[in-house]
Amino acid sequence: xxxxxxxxxxxxxxxxxxxxxxxxxxxxxxxxxxxxxxxxxxxxxxxxxxxxxxxxxxxxxxxxxxxxxxxxxxxxxxxxxxxxxxxxxxxxxxxxxxxxxxxxxxxx
Numbered sequence: 001x002x003x004x005x006x007x008x009x010x011x012x013x014x015x016x017x018x019x020x021x022x023x024x025x026x027x028x029x030x031x032x033x034x035x036x037x038x039x040x041x042x043x044x045x046x047x048x049x050x051x052x053x054x055x056x057x058x059x060x061x062x063x064x065x066x067x068x069x070x071x072x073x074x075x076x077x078x079x080x081x082x083x084x085x086x087x088x089x090x091x092x093x094x095x096x097x098x099x100x101x102x103x104x105x106x107x108x
Contacts, residue, residue, distance in 0.1 A: 030056060075103040 024032070034055035043051050079098035083091050 027056075075099055078103045 034052055037055060038048050038051050079095055082098060083094050086094050
């Protein structure tokens, strides 16, 4: 009985280890992307080596979160100011069209 239990525990541990072994790291993902790009450009020899070196050493472009979210927040603020004095269905309709236009200045 103890041998069966030990075998089950060992197989569970080994299967958990094998699943994590197949997960790609960020560097492996980058290597795959660079390989695909080099293949698409049909690079060979020294050209391929130079391309792979520069591709793998390139830093990812930084995305600033405030800039990505700034437009919707600005639109909400602008639309709220423009909707001042409107109530009920009139306000809902105005806010919907204003936000879909991304601000009162873009409304037709």
